Amino acid sequence: MTTRPPRPRERGIPEATVARLPVYLRALQALQERGTATVSSEGLAGAAGVNSAKLRKDLSHLGSYGTRGVGYEVEYLIYQISRELGLTQDWSVAIVGIGNLGRALANYGGFGTRGFRIAALLDADPEVVGRSVASLDVRHIDSLEEVVRTKGVSIGVIATPAGSAQGVASRFVEAGVTSILNFAPVVLNVPDGVDVRKVDLSIELQILAFHAQRRADGDGQVNRSGLEVT
């Protein structure tokens, strides 16, 4: 860390773009199932709910995969995005906390897209351990380290109560897991190099409430033009 290296820009895909690639991927898969072979940026952007210029710029970060005057070949683009996102390899996922939410996640068939495999379900409650959920035996949390090792878990999902989440996260990290998806309503503390993403129902509701209140407040008769919600 001298004065800041010139930023190698190995293959710098902007974070905002990365967050949209899965949306494009899903839209493309829907198109493919409908038998569409080729799609324009305009068409795909519509299906994905974004501006077409933004879509083109996003895709341009992956390479030049379109044909001017024609558009993008659906199948080829699906492959390219999948590869970029790392979906051409298999990711082994462990879910900790088999309560209502954990069960819902375990049963979430297809698990989004192919590429993710649920390797294990873990819980601390003796009442739950040993039960079978989504054709998997729930194992005791004490075997977390062993499970991570033997099943090659690379992504940990935390669906425990808030109080247990940090402990589980630390054990995941200790066991070598560097990607964590956290559903518990707490801020996790992890070392650099570990990637945590958070999914939080109540935060989303609160943001909705904020905008709803805003709309209700200044709602004389003005702003019937829509644009207020960003």
Place this chain on the structure above:
Amino acid sequence: MTTRPPRPRERGIPEATVARLPVYLRALQALQERGTATVSSEGLAGAAGVNSAKLRKDLSHLGSYGTRGVGYEVEYLIYQISRELGLTQDWSVAIVGIGNLGRALANYGGFGTRGFRIAALLDADPEVVGRSVASLDVRHIDSLEEVVRTKGVSIGVIATPAGSAQGVASRFVEAGVTSILNFAPVVLNVPDGVDVRKVDLSIELQILAFHAQRRADGDGQVNRSGLEVT
């Protein structure tokens, strides 16, 4: 829509700030339970997992609620943020789609923070309709409009399969609901003025996979410094 009104800047809180306020709120509530009466921006920022300068600027958008040399009074700040987010009033929520996820949401006790009340559960499956989930009778989706009217529903939660989500969203909108939280993996099409937020497990997993792959790729022996994941 003339040439763009001078932007009244009624009370312009940046979107990025709004998204963080719920996090601050939760951190503050945790501090309060631990008996802390006062906290510095540094301390609160630590608990919320953000930079202290950012926290101060965020809070400065609400007003000048701190005391220099001391910090912020926990209780007072909780009240101010709650008020800003609209949590001092009650929001009535309806959940559509009482599958695994819907049940998990319905049972999510406390429903995040106070301020949100589950007013109704709806489903299309005759097998599920009539059952009792989280001390509420599941009603048939056909009564959506009536439920919205009689229970004053202002936030709609969609936890249906992808195929049904758009239909439910349209009915919510038609019934006057302008805030929607969507758990189904589709892009919803709604008119201007309706606020949709999306929660999507598989997108989060894919983003994690992308970063994990990135880490694995350029992992010769360089970059042991952590900073690579943004």
Place this chain on the structure above:
DNA sequence: CCCACTTTGTGCGTGCTTTCACAAGCACGT
């Protein structure tokens, strides 16, 4: 072979976000 048409890829201006760095302000001890 050339022309008209379509659609991509991108340079550029604009506005939002983040971060730094510091003056202003308050509490407290003397």
Place this chain on the structure above:
DNA sequence: ACGTGCTTGTGAAAGCACGCACAAAGTGGG
């Protein structure tokens, strides 16, 4: 009263993200 020490609130700079608008590049018809 006054100085010392800490912490807030905020200009200003740097970095990102978005969307327009257009040149470049390909297709297909004549």
